[in-house]
Amino acid sequence: MGLILIELCDYNLLAPQHLEKIAAHPEVAVMSYDCLNICGMCSMRPFAIVNGQRIFAPTVEECVEKIEQKVNEEIEKLA
Template identity: 70%
Template sequence: MNEGLGLGLITVEVCDYGSLTVQHLEKIARHPEVAVMNYDCLNVCGMCSLKPFAIVNGHRIFANTIDACLEKIEKKINEELDMLQ
């Protein structure tokens, strides 16, 4: 596990073996409210080999492509931020 950046009001977790990596999330990680964390395994057996995915505040976000997944992640982050305000 690597330590994330940001305040951590919203956590985005990715698996080391998945197609979606911390590098893909660099833009998202710039938000001060967001902590991006990567783990050896997220215990969502097989998901990392099927589609790009991440867990945002406990919610699985996945799509057929990395770009589509990133869009869904950003949407979920915005929803979470709206709920905090």
Template identity: 40%
Template sequence: MRPIIEFCASNLGSGTEQLKQKLEQNPEYDVVEYGCLNNCGECYLRPFAMVDGEIIAAETPEELEAAIAAYIKEQEAWDNLEID
């Protein structure tokens, strides 16, 4: 199952627009932009996205990209354990 990565349009000004566009190019991900993800406190503090419903936040867009990749990798590892 492909991870769903959600971005808040209001947070795109935090530098996540380029990250969103980059992730959209990966056919392994479903990337969605919403006007609001109802996480206003997080939205104005730092770059963030939701991955499969979990908030992933970081201080910079580059750190957010790494955190998203790590989260997805961790979830895939758990999924593989459950299948075995």
């Protein structure tokens, strides 16, 4: 398992398939859960939790970009 954890809710608009490129990094693990107990967030907009920080955006594409940026920041911290 990686040092950077991306957590997704199964009911989210953002699915693990959207993060395949990001998950290719050996430092990254993507986990999908039935529920992340952030009630209503998954039905309002795409989101993920990256190392405990909520990342969200109006569209899946924008959310993936923000997640990739956050992952790159986390990888830089590890270097």
